[in-house]
Amino acid sequence: MGLTITIEKKPLKSGKKSKLNQFLIKPNRKVFLTSYVFSIISAVLTIYLILLEKDMINYLISKEYEASIKIIYSILLFGVLELFFEYLRNIFTGKTVEKIVKDLRNNVPQKLLFSEYSYLERKKSGDIISIISNDIELIRDFLKQYVGELYYQISIFCIALFFAAKMDIKMTLMSFIIIPIGFIILLVISLPIKIYTAAQQAMFGKANIIFSEAINAMDVLKVFRIEKFFWKKFKENLKSYFRSFMKSSIFESLLFQINIIIIFLPLMAIFWYGGMRIINGNMTFGELIAFLQFIIIFLLPLNFFSNYTSTLRKAEAAIDRIEEIINLKEEESGNEIMISPKHEYDIEFINVDFKYPDTEKYILKNFNLKIKKGEKVLILGKNGIGKSTIAKLIMGYYKPIKGNIKIFGVDINKWNLRELRKKISFVDQHSYIFPEKIIENIKYGNYNNNNEEKIHKIIQLSKVNEFIDAISVGEKGKKISGGQKQRIAIARAMFKDAEIVIMDEPFSSLDEKTAKEVFKNIMEYFRDKTILMITHKIPEEKYFDKIIKLKNDSMLEEEIL
Known part of the structure; x- marks a missing residue:
């Protein structure tokens, strides 16, 4: 039976219940319905065992031993059945929840990977990691501990209420004088838990960001002696996290104490009232014992719901953060996958205005640019x-x-972006180097290509051969120099061998001699490709067809060579 996590293209509805149902429960209602069936069977068997115990006690008091022995056999039989269905319910619910969380752990990162680039550029990595790890774990705890149990508690409460009312309506009504009041108090006290949990998760995310930044910039921290400053920032966030945790704990402790009072008072009242009815001959001792068990069944869901509401608030806070990712727009992409056969220019900008999201300043205004196929610009x-x-x-x-x-003559809005990017190689001055072997980093340019001869040639041309035997590049390439990182990025772009090659400050970390050698090799290797090189340093002009100088307000000064 399939399990799914629905990733909506439209925003989730507001409201606590609708978010949980729409996102987690509704897509898997069939499997939860099966769990509900097991819960009903288990609840019916539990109530039936209480009724059998009542008859057994009454038979023993009246000294009808043979009848009581028959009841004992029935209790053993139905007790085994009850344990069997309880086992099925727990196993089925546990597997269901784990599969849902597995889908969640798959789909949230998937949604991030295929979301708009602008979101990932704005969002801090520590926040994203906190959502993927801590928030999903909160939801897992909620589902595993309470969602499966919720069906069982509702079922057994309704069945017990029916038999209790049938046995003695007055005692049933009396027991419900205190319970609803206590339940309302529990709900009110649980409300702040969501607020403080959301604050906890936000503070935890900030602490992750600070520590991640400190680790990634450890050389800067040490040379500028700012370890203590970052440690102070980290501690301040942890203190805020601890304060929110303590406030949340106060309300959770109140829930626990009120819960004890709510359980104790009805039991004492019913025990006293039932004892009086036995003395007056209006009730048997077996009925009183059975009724006390029914009261416990009434109260156990109350105890359950006190914990349920607390954990629900935490899950709601986690869902609010995950919802931000689930509702992310995927990259808007067209269907075009082919280059226009009659295109004159590989790249055309026609009266383009552009500013980044959440900013007012325009980076480009009425910008025009035309680059022909094979031009070096x-x-x-x-x-x-x-x-x-x-x-x-x-x-x-x-x-x-x-x-x-x-x-390639096609409006970029019509392009299938994955197909478009297949035709573009890119080298950035800060190109990411994966913590793998150097050869693997180069192969990421075109991972399905196993042409060893081509890889060997590229390694020579990019001068990567000078350090190819390095044991490890380290996380984010920390064990190699900036110049070595750039040469690996250049080799990766060469291995892709795309129609358009874009290089953004590709030699900024290379020494002059190596930069000249690698530059000449690149221009020769890409002699038939369209090249766009972005820099503030002027390399050898003879290799370019034209130079474009970008000025303020997107004005261009074009020089044909």
Whole structure:
């Protein structure tokens, strides 16, 4: 029986119940319904055992030993059946919950990987890691401990209520004088738990971010002696987390204490009232024992719901954070997968306006650019002028606010972005290096290509051969130099061998001699490709067809070579 986690393209409905149902319960209602059936059977058997115990006690008091022995056999038989169905219920619910959480752990990262680039660029990695690990674990605890048990508690409560009312309606009504009041108090006290749990998770996420930044920038911390500053920031966030945790714990402790009072008072009242009815001959001792068990059954769901509401508030806070990811838009992508056969330009910007989300300043305004197939174009300009933004727009990471961008003669909005990016190689000055072997990092350019001869040639041309035998590059390439990282990134782009090659400050960390050698090798290797090189340093001009100098307000100064 299949289990699913629904990833909605439209936002989830607001409200606690609808979020949990829509996101977790509703897509798997068939498997939860099966668990509900087991819960009903188990609850019916539990109530039937109480009724058998009542008859057995009455038979023993009246000294009808043979009848009591027959009842004992029945109790043993139905007791085994009850344990069997209880086992099935727990096993089935446990497997169901684990499969749901497994789907959740698969689908949330999947949603992130295929979401809009702009979200990932804005979001802190520590926050994302906190959501994937801590928030999903909170939901897992809620589902495993309470959702499966919820069906059982509701079932046994309703069945016990029916038989208790049938046995003695007055005592049943009396027992419910205190219970509803206590239940309302529990709900009210549990409300702040969600608020403080949300604060806890936010503080925990911030602490993760601070520590992650400290680890990744350890060399900066040490050389500028700011370890204590980061440690202070980390401790302050932990203190805030601890304060929220303590406030939440106070309310959880109140829930526990009130729960004890709610359990104790009805039992004492019924025991006294039942004893009086036995003395007056209106009730048997077996009926009183059975009724006390019914009262316990009434109260156990109350105890369950006190914990349920507390954990529910925490799960709601976690769902609120996960919902942000689940409702992320996937990259808007067209259906075009083929290059226009009659296109004149590989890259065209036509009156393009662009600014980043959540900002007011335009990076590009009425921007125009045309690059023919096979042209080698150098873009120059000071930092922050918009050079790297041009590369991001070509790769479809962002859409223009106004105007058109055409790649290979096709409007970028019509392109299937995965197919478009297959035709583009990119080298960034901060290209990510995976903590794997160097050869594996190069193969990521075109992982299905196992041409060893081509890889060997590229390693030589990019000068990666000088350090190819390095044991490990370390996390984020920390065990190799900045220049070595750039050479690996260049080799990766060469191995992809795409129609368009974009290089954004590809030699910024290389020494002059190595940079010149690698530059010449790249230009020769990509002689038939369209090259767009973005830099603020001027390399050898003879290799370029034109130089474009980007100025303020997106003005271009074009020089044909």
